[in-house]
Every structure is written in structure tokens, then in C-alpha cells.
Amino acid sequence: MIEVQNLVKRYGKFLAVDDVGLSVPAGKIHGFLGPNGAGKTTSIRMIAGLLKPTSGRVSIAGHDLAREPEAAKSALGFIPDRPFLYEKLTASEFLRFHGGLYGMNGNGLEERSREMLEIFELTRWGGELIEAFSHGMKQRLVMCAAFLHRPKAVLVDEPMVGLDPRGAQLIKAIFRRMSENGVAILMSTHTLEVAQEMCDHISIILGGKIIAGGTMDELRTQAGGQNDQLTEVFFKLTGGSGFREIEDAI
Amino acid sequence: MSAAAEARYVFTYLLTPVFRGALNRAARRERGDGFRAGVFGGISLGVAGVIFGVVFWLTWHLLDYEELGQYVLRLGLSWLFLTFLSFVLFSAIVTALSTFFLSEDLRLLLAAPIPAHSLFYSRYLKTAGQASWMVIVFMIPVLFGVGVAKCAGLLYYIVGFLTLVPFVLIPVAVGATTTLLLVNIFPARRARDVLMLMGLLFAGTLVLLLRFVRPERLLSLESLPDITDFFTVIQSPITPLLPSFWAGETLFAALHGRVDWLHAGALWSTALAFSVLARWTFGRLYFSGWSKAQEARKARFTRLEWLEGLLARAPIPLAWRSLVTKDVKVFLRDTTQWSQLLLLVALSAVYLYNFRVLDLDRLPYMSDLLKNLYAFVNLGLAAFVLSAVAVRFVFPAVSAEGPAFWIVRTSPVRMSAFLWSKFWTGLAPVLVLAEVLTILSNEFLGVAPFLKVVDAVAIFFMTFALVALAASMGAQYPRFRAENLTQVAGSYGGIAYMVAAVAFIVIEIALIGWPTMTYLWFDYHDVRIPTWRRIVMAAMFGAALLGCVGTFWVSMRRGVRALERLEGA
Numbered sequence: 001m002i003e004v005q006n007l008v009k010r011y012g013k014f015l016a017v018d019d020v021g022l023s024v025p026a027g028k029i030h031g032f033l034g035p036n037g038a039g040k041t042t043s044i045r046m047i048a049g050l051l052k053p054t055s056g057r058v059s060i061a062g063h064d065l066a067r068e069p070e071a072a073k074s075a076l077g078f079i080p081d082r083p084f085l086y087e088k089l090t091a092s093e094f095l096r097f098h099g100g101l102y103g104m105n106g107n108g109l110e111e112r113s114r115e116m117l118e119i120f121e122l123t124r125w126g127g128e129l130i131e132a133f134s135h136g137m138k139q140r141l142v143m144c145a146a147f148l149h150r151p152k153a154v155l156v157d158e159p160m161v162g163l164d165p166r167g168a169q170l171i172k173a174i175f176r177r178m179s180e181n182g183v184a185i186l187m188s189t190h191t192l193e194v195a196q197e198m199c200d201h202i203s204i205i206l207g208g209k210i211i212a213g214g215t216m217d218e219l220r221t222q223a224g225g226q227n228d229q230l231t232e233v234f235f236k237l238t239g240g241s242g243f244r245e246i247e248d249a250i
Numbered sequence: 251m252s253a254a255a256e257a258r259y260v261f262t263y264l265l266t267p268v269f270r271g272a273l274n275r276a277a278r279r280e281r282g283d284g285f286r287a288g289v290f291g292g293i294s295l296g297v298a299g300v301i302f303g304v305v306f307w308l309t310w311h312l313l314d315y316e317e318l319g320q321y322v323l324r325l326g327l328s329w330l331f332l333t334f335l336s337f338v339l340f341s342a343i344v345t346a347l348s349t350f351f352l353s354e355d356l357r358l359l360l361a362a363p364i365p366a367h368s369l370f371y372s373r374y375l376k377t378a379g380q381a382s383w384m385v386i387v388f389m390i391p392v393l394f395g396v397g398v399a400k401c402a403g404l405l406y407y408i409v410g411f412l413t414l415v416p417f418v419l420i421p422v423a424v425g426a427t428t429t430l431l432l433v434n435i436f437p438a439r440r441a442r443d444v445l446m447l448m449g450l451l452f453a454g455t456l457v458l459l460l461r462f463v464r465p466e467r468l469l470s471l472e473s474l475p476d477i478t479d480f481f482t483v484i485q486s487p488i489t490p491l492l493p494s495f496w497a498g499e500t501l502f503a504a505l506h507g508r509v510d511w512l513h514a515g516a517l518w519s520t521a522l523a524f525s526v527l528a529r530w531t532f533g534r535l536y537f538s539g540w541s542k543a544q545e546a547r548k549a550r551f552t553r554l555e556w557l558e559g560l561l562a563r564a565p566i567p568l569a570w571r572s573l574v575t576k577d578v579k580v581f582l583r584d585t586t587q588w589s590q591l592l593l594l595v596a597l598s599a600v601y602l603y604n605f606r607v608l609d610l611d612r613l614p615y616m617s618d619l620l621k622n623l624y625a626f627v628n629l630g631l632a633a634f635v636l637s638a639v640a641v642r643f644v645f646p647a648v649s650a651e652g653p654a655f656w657i658v659r660t661s662p663v664r665m666s667a668f669l670w671s672k673f674w675t676g677l678a679p680v681l682v683l684a685e686v687l688t689i690l691s692n693e694f695l696g697v698a699p700f701l702k703v704v705d706a707v708a709i710f711f712m713t714f715a716l717v718a719l720a721a722s723m724g725a726q727y728p729r730f731r732a733e734n735l736t737q738v739a740g741s742y743g744g745i746a747y748m749v750a751a752v753a754f755i756v757i758e759i760a761l762i763g764w765p766t767m768t769y770l771w772f773d774y775h776d777v778r779i780p781t782w783r784r785i786v787m788a789a790m791f792g793a794a795l796l797g798c799v800g801t802f803w804v805s806m807r808r809g810v811r812a813l814e815r816l817e818g819a
Contacts, residue, residue, distance in 0.1 A: 048660045051817050070662040078660040084653035086576060088583040093576075096558075100572025101661035129583075145657075 001026045001075075001153045001184030002047065007056035009042050009208075016042045018208040020056070024153065024184040024201075029175065031199035032188040035238055039208040040188045041081070044157045047186065048078045061152045074102060077146030081158040083138035087131035091122055091141050094130060095148055102149035116144040119174060135162035143171065153184040160191050172198060196230035204237050212237050264359065264372035286742045293745065298391040305395025313399070323396070328498030330392065334385045335421055335494040340452070341381040342425025343432075348733075349377045350426065350536070351433055351543045360540070370532045374525070377426055382418040389414060393501070402505050409504035413514070416521030417497045423524035427531045433539035493517055554579055566674075569663045573671040577647070594639060598687060601635065605691040618698075622770055625697040626763050629688065629705050630755055633712050636684040637751035640720035644676035645747055646738035647721060648813070649728045665813035669806065673721045677714065684713045698770060708762050711798035716751055718802040722809030723747040728816070754801060761794035 002024040009017040017039045024030040034040045045051040047058050049065055049072070058065040061075035086094060095113040099105070104112070117123045120140040130138065139162050146154055159175070160168050175198060179185055189195050195202055196216060203213040212222050216230065223236040312319035350356075350373050359369060393410045396402075496513035503510035561575050605628065648669070651658065658668055688709045692702045727743025738744065765787035772779045779787075 048656075050656060050659055052815075070664065073660060073662040076660070078656070080656055082653070084656065086580055086654050086657075088580040089576065093579065097572050097576045098657065098661070100568050100575075101658065101663050103568060103662070105568055 001061055002030075002155070002186050003057075003059045004043075004047060005057045007043060007046060007058065008054045009039075009046060009051065010054040015208055017046070017053075020205065020208075020210055022186075022203050022210070022213070024186050026152065026184050027179055027182045028200045029179050029185045029187060029198050031195035031202040032186060032205065033190075033192070033195055033202060033234060034205035038205045038238075040205055041157060043205065044155060044186075044188050048076070048080075048155050049073055074149070075152040077149070077151035077154040079139075079142050079146045079154065079156040079159060081161055083135070083142040083162075085130045085138055085141065088129060090127050090129055091117065091133075091144075092126040094141065095145060098145040099148055104149055112148060113144075116148055119147075120144045121170065136164055136167050139163060140167065140171075143174070147174075147178065151183065153186070154178065156185060156187040156189075158189055159187060160189065160194055168194075192230045192234055202230070204234065206238050261368040261371035261375070264364065264368055265375065267355070268376065289745060289749070290742070294387075298387075301388065302391040302395045302398075305392050306399045309396050309399035324498065324502045327396070327501055328495050331417065331494035331497045332492060333494075334389070335417070335492065336452075338382050338385055338418055339421035339425050341384075342377055342422040343428050345381040346373075346377045346422075346426040346429035347433070349373045349380065350429060351540060356540070366533055366536070367529065370529055370536075374422070374426060374528065378418055378422040381422055381425065386414060386418070396501075396505065400505050403507060405507060405509070406501070406504040409500060409509065409514070413497050413500050413517065416517040417493055419521040420493045420517070420524055423521070423528040427524075427528045430528075430531045430535045430539055433543055434535050493520060552582065554582060567667070569661075569667055570671045570674070573658075573663075573668065574675050577650075577672070577675050580650070594683075598635075598683065601631070601687060602690055602694065605694040618774075621695050621697050622701055622767070624695055625692055625701045625705055626759055626766075628691050628695065629708060629762070630759050632684055632687045632691070632709055633716065633755045633758070634752070635687060636680050636709075636713055637716050637720075637748060637755070639680055639683060640676065640717055640751075641744050641747050642736070642739045644672070644680065644717055644720035645724040645744055646732075646735040647672040647676060648724045649730055649732060649738045650735055652730050655730060659816075666810045669721060669725055669809050669813060672724075673718060673806065676721060677717045680717055681710070681713045684709045698773075700769065700773070701766060704762065704766050708758070708794070711795060712755070712758055715754065715798040715801035715805070718805040718809075719750060719754070720747055722805035722812070723750070725809035726812040754797070758794055758797055761790050761797065765790045 002022075004020060004022045007017055007020040008015070020039070020043050022030065022032075032040055032043070042051065046053045046056075047065075049058075049069055058072075060072040063072040063075065065072040086097070089097065092113060095116065096109060099109040099113065114123070114126075117126050120143055122137065122140055122144065125133065125137065130141065133141065139159075143159075146156075156175075159171055163171060172194065175185055175187075187195070187199065199216075201213070201215060202219060203210050204219075205211070212219055214222065219230070219233050219237075223233040309323060312323050315322070393407075397406050397410070400406075493516075496516045499513040500510045500517065503513075557578060558575055561571050564571065566574070605624075685706060688705050689702070692705055697705075723743055723746065724738075727741065727746070729738045729741055729743075732738045732741070768783060768787055769779065772783075
């Protein structure tokens with residue numbers, strides 16, 4: 001459903017993303033991990049159509065993002081790491097606006113908006129201006145919008161940032177349900193426990209390149225530790241936790 | 251105590267990020283910065299030169315009237331300072347809301363072990379700088395103009411500098427104190443809206459009042475004896491108690507080589523006393539005001555359901571409709587946005603009133619020619635007014651998406667559809683305004699019917715071109731991180747738009763003016779227009795039309811391309 005081939009992004013002499021390729025089939029959750037500055041967000045922004053790749057190809061639901069951007073974007077839902085929204089709209093108005101951008105109209109849109117607000121526990125806030133929302137509420141509203149038009153693929157950048165434990169639990173349950181319904185989810189995250197718990201496949205990016213990828217068991221094999229948790233695997237593959245240095249410094 | 255620990259006690263240390271940021275910006279020059287600096291610098295020097303020239307000329311001519319001239323100069327200085335006093339005061343209240351309560355860096359600073367006095371003085375200085383730089387920049391060529399015309403000595407310039415400092419500090423101290431009080435009554439964000447609205451109403455009323463006093467009467471010979479009456483009206487019994495009067499008197503004395511210790515002393519002692527008062531109020535009220543500013547309150551807002559109903563019936567594509575609905579709602583709910591419309595209405599009223607009171611019949615032999623010439627001046631002015639409106643409301647339309655632009659960019663909406671929706675949303679009100687201004691002012695002037703039609707048609711096409719140019723240049727020079735849209739309008743792109751718009755207006759008026767005046771000349775003399783002239787006239791009208799259509803079309807294409815190339819927003 002999400003196909004990324006030989007994706008490259010160069011800023012002058014700096015190579016931010018180097019030949020990244022990945023594939024997320026329908027109904028699967030794909031984790032995209034890496035330390036800060038590894039190229040995760042740049043890759044995600046290219047897949048969302050926010051950045052133009054230097055080279056490479058992205059296709060969503062069989063539509064090439066460069067050649068058929070409207071068709072590709074129609075099939076995609078995007079959840080950014082920071083939920084910047086139109087503060088002077090109410091939640092319901094924002095969802096109506098968002099639906100309009102994706103060609104949704106009429107009573108179906110109203111019903112779907114209500115359904116989404118209910119799923120993400122925002123019903124009683126539907127008529128309030130977004131400027132009064134907390135960070136977590138805005139994050140949940142962005143998710144409402146991302147799933148509103150029934151996308152075939154969803155791209156998530158740091159889903160758990162700013163969510164309380166109940167919100168995080170809710171999001172995990174919703175992502176699982178969406179994936180069971182056939183939605184492909186590509187998720188970039190720093191929360192390794194979430195990735196281990198939810199993802200069918202994990203890719204690890206470092207220095208702009210994907211250095212490892214596979215199921216949890218395949219990653220363990222690549223890291224050389226059979227019973228390791230994802231946290232240990234991640235540190236082994238990306239070059240250590242730095243805990244010793246921190247202890248020394250403190 | 252270590253040097254680093256002591257540093258935080260010095261309030262100037264807290265201003266380091268401001269200076270360091272400016273230095274870093276200057277050191278890391280980007281492509282086009284030199285050109286931008288050249289354009290801004292050139293325009294600023296040009297404006298300063300004009301102000302200096304006008305003030306020099308006025309003062310020079312006032313010297314001819316001896317005592318009356320001295321009197322008018324003295325009152326003029328006092329009146330100028332009075333205008334700036336109110337300007338700095340209002341500006342300081344609004345700025346203090348940002349610097350003391352709404353700035354992003356306050357959380358960092360308040361969590362740090364910084365003494366209260368350091369925080370106060372750093373913010374006080376920042377407020378003073380932000381609220382008064384425009385007045386100071388304007389005052390420098392004014393004071394030089396007066397000084398050079400009166401051949402003043404060095405004392406005048408030293409006193410000028412020493413007068414400006416306390417003159418600015420007094421309204422800033424009053425403004426900061428008022429803000430500290432206000433925020434303890436209203437939440438900070440609401441207080442800003444209320445203040446913006448009050449300030450604009452004040453500015454609008456001031457503009458209307460000043461206009462309706464009809465200062466142009468002073469220029470007519472028969473009303474010369476009324477000058478003193480005019481100034482008496484402007485003066486009031488409380489004027490001598492105001493710092494503007496003290497500043498005017500101090501400077502006037504310095505112009506004649508004397509030091510007015512009384513008024514200079516009043517200025518400095520009041521500035522220091524008010525600063526101490528503001529510091530004391532800060533100590534008492536700041537933290538409770540800051541806490542209140544952090545509390546989110548349920549905002550009241552208009553639902554505007556009728557708008558959605560209305561637009562639902564409009565025969566436009568769904569994505570456009572969604573964008574237009576969103577833009578109109580966001581605009582109407584943002585008080586800082588729509589309240590500026592009040593000022594616009596006031597300025598439009600003044601604009602039309604000017605034509606209403608224009609008495610061209612005093613010159614009977616030339617009145618028809620003058621009226622028709624004025625019709626072109628009117629066309630140019632109306633086009634300039636609509637450019638000014640477009641730079642404020644249409645140019646920032648793309649930037650208004652702010653950090654939320656990702657929503658549109660990740661949606662299946664073409665950038666062309668997005669920019670066209672911005673264009674149409676901006677065009678409708680601007681077109682109505684432009685046509686009303688042109689048609690009504692030509693009606694007041696009583697110009698030839700042919701010219702009325704030419705002007706109305708010309709402004710119609712010019713509006714399309716100027717609005718497209720604004721939307722397009724806004725897309726080419728967006729500022730998604732700007733704190734407010736006024737900043738966007740005043741950015742490099744906004745200035746570049748105004749330069750391009752003025753060039754376009756001048757060319758268009760030249761292209762329309764020549765054939766129109768030719769037609770009127772032949773019509774007045776009742777002579778048939780030769781064929782070759784008709785061809786040239788048609789060619790020039792055609793060129794004017796082509797200029798509008800070309801500007802409109804090329805602008806929109808360039809704007810769409812710029813949006814498609816956009817990265818990182």
C-alpha cells in the first residue's frame with residue numbers, strides 16, 4: 001500500500017536521506033525507528049508530499065506521488081509530530097473543512113465527523129475553538145482528521161508525543177483496529193515499547209540509511225541477541241545507549 | 251559570587267538573545283539579502299529625505315512671518331510631540347502585553363533564578379525599543395529639518411537627543427503599568443483584542459476628526475487670520491501639563507541657544523518617577539497577571555453558520571468552498587484582523603470626503619480640465635489604496651495558513667486550486683471597495699461621463715491584476731512563522747509588492763490617460779478624431795488591457811509554481 005523506492009534527499013552537500021526503501025502492505029503496521037537526526041522526519045515528510053525528494057519514488061495505493069499527487073494523497077492520512085491546526089475553528093468545523101479538502105460532502109461527512117469525535121473521545125469538545133485545546137486533544141483531533149476520509153494508508157510521525165496514558169492506550173487500540181480493517185500504517189516513533197508491541201515490521205534508519213529491517217525476531221538475529229527487547233536491539237544496531245557517558249558526566 | 255552568576259543580575263544580560271540573534275542573522279547572509287537591504291535602505295533614506303525636505307521647507311518659510319512664525323513653530327513642535335506621545339503610549343500598551351506576558355521565552359526566563367528587577371528592566375527596555383523605534387526614526391529627520399533651517403547650534407542636537415529619551419520612557423512606563431493592571435483584570439489574550447479594537451477606534455476617530463477640521467483651509471489666503479483660532483481649537487488647558495508640551499518647549503529653547511531647565515527637569519524627573527512606579531507595579535502585580543495569562547478560558551465566538559449555508563449554495567468546487575469558508579471564519583474570529591477594517595472604513599470616508607470638498611470651480615477657466623485631470627489622479631490613488639489594502643489583506647493570505655499549512659499540502663488539493671481560492675476571497679471585497687471609491691469620487695468631482703466609464707472599467711481590470719499580484723507575491727515570499735500578519739505585510743515581499751504595484755499603476759495610467767485625454771480634447775473642440783489617432787488610441791487601450799490581463803495571468807502562474815516548489819512549510 002505504501003511503497004518507497006530509493007528515496008534520496010540532499011541539502012547541498014549534506015545527504016539527509018540516502019537510498020531509503022520500504023514497503024507497507026495493507027493491514028500491516030510498519031515501525032520506522034532511528035535516533036534524532038537520522039532522517040526519519042525528512043523521509044516521512046517526503047512520503048507525505050511535504051518535501052520534494054532529490055530522487056526516488058513514493059507510491060500510495062498504487063498511485064505515484066510525483067505523477068498523481070491528488071490520487072496518492074486521497075488514499076493517505078497524515079499525522080504530524082506537532083499538531084498545528086487552525087486555532088480559530090471549532091473541532092467540528094475543522095473536520096468539515098478537512099473533509100471538504102478530501103472531497104467529502106453532505107450528510108455522510110457530518111455523521112463520519114461525529115463518529116470520529118466519539119472514537120477519539122472529543123464529542124463534548126466538538127463545538128469549542130481549537131485554541132482552547134490541550135496538546136493531547138489537538139493530537140487526537142489530528143488523528144480524527146487523518147482517519148476521517150477512510151484512508152487506505154496512514155503515515156504517523158511520533159504518535160504518542162503529548163498523550164496521557166489513557167490517550168496512548170486509546171490510540172494503540174485504534175491503530176490496531178484500523179490495521180485489522182486493512183489500513184497500512186507507517187509509524188515513526190522514539191517509543192520503542194510501542195514499536196515492539198504494535199509493529200509487524202520495523203526499519204531502523206541511521207545517518208540517512210536504513211541499516212536494519214524485519215520482524216522483531218529478524219532484528220534480534222541481526223543484532224546478535226536472541227532474547228533482547230527492542231531497546232537493546234536498537235542500541236546495539238545504532239551504536240550504544242550513551243548511558244555510561246551520562247553516568248560519567250553526572 | 252562568580253562572574254557568570256553575577257551576569258544574570260544585570261538586566262542587559264537578558265537582552266543578549268536579541269543582540270546575538272541580530273548579529274547571527276547579519277553574519278549568515280542569504281542570497282538576495284544584499285538586494286533586500288538595498289531596497290529597504292533606499293526606500294527608508296528616500297522617505298527620511300522627503301520628511302527632512304518638507305520640514306526644512308516649512309520651517310524656512312515660517313521664518314518669514316517672524317513672531318507668528320515662531321509661534322506656529324512652537325505650537326507645531328508641541329503638537330507633533332503630542333501626536334507621538336499618544337502613539338507611543340498605545341504602542342507601549344500593546345507591546346508590553348507581548349513582551350511581559352505572551353513572549354515564548356518567558357517560560358524559560360521565569361523558570362530560571364533571575365531577580366525580578368533584571369526581568370523587569372530587560373522587558374521594559376525591550377518594550378521601549380519596540381514601541382518607539384518608529385517614532386524616533388521619524389523624529390530624527392524632523393528635528394534635523396527644523397535645526398538646519400534655523401541654523402541651530404550643537405546644543406540643539408544634544409538637547410534633542412536628551413529630550414527624546416525621557417519623552418519615550420514616560421509613555422512606555424505608563425503603558426507597561428496599564429498593561430500590568432489590565433492583565434490582572436482581563437486574560438492577556440482578551441486584553442490584547444480589546445486594546446487593539448480601542449486603539450483602532452481611537453485612530454479612526456482621530457483621522458476623521460483631523461480631516462473634518464479641514465486643515466487645507468489654512469492654505470487659502472482669505473483664511474490666514476484663522477490660523478491662531480485653529481491652533482487654539484487644537485490646544486486645551488491641560489496641554490502644558492503633558493510631557494509633549496515640555497519636550498516641545500525644551501527643544502524650542504534649544505533652537506534659540508538656551509536650555510529650558512524647568513521643562514527638561516520635568517521631563518527627566520517624570521520619566522524616572524514613572525519608571526520607578528512601573529517597577530513597583532511589576533513587583534506587586536506581575537506574577538499574578540502572568541498566572542492569569544496562562545489560564546485558558548472558554549472563548550466566546552461567532553458560529554457563522556449562515557456563512558456555511560450561503561457558501562453551500564455557491565457554484566464553486568467543494569475544495570474551494572471549504573477553503574473559502576475556513577478563511578472567512580478564521581478572519582472574522584480574529585479580532586486583530588477584522589478590526590483593521592474599521593480603520594480602512596475611516597480612511598475610505600476621508601478619501602471620498604476629500605473629493606467632496608475639493609472646490610475646483612474656484613478656477614472657472616480651468617475647472618473642466620482640472621476635473622478631468624483629477625479623474626486620473628483619482629484612478630491612481632484608488633489603485634494605490636487598493637494595493638495598500640491588498641498588501642495588508644491579500645498578500646498575507648498564504649502566510650496566514652501558518653504552521654497549519656501541512657493540512658492543505660498533504661491533502662489532495664492542487665496548489666492552483668488553493669491559490670485561486672485565496673485570489674477570489676481577496677478579490678471580492680477589494681473590487682467592491684475599488685469600484686465604490688472610483689465611481690463615487692468621480693461623481694463628487696463631476697468629471698466627463700466618458701471618463702467615468704473609462705475609470706470604472708480600468709479599475710475593474712486593474713483590481714484583478716493587483717489582487718493576483720498580491721496573492722502571487724504572497725505565495726513567492728511566504729512567512730509562515732510570522733507572529734502576526736502585519737509583520738508579513740511589512741516584510742521584504744510586501745515592500746517588493748508595493749514597488750511592483752506602483753510601477754504597474756503608473757504604466758497603466760499612462761496607457762489609459764493619453765488616449766482618454768485625446769478623446770476629450772477632440773470632443774470639447776467638436777472635431778472628428780482622425781483615423782490614425784483612433785488606431786493609436788485603440789492600441790493604447792489594448793496595451794492597457796493586455797497589461798492587466800498579462801499581469802494577472804503571469805502572476806497567478808508564478809504563484810502556483812512557487813507553491814508547488816515550496817519545501818519545509
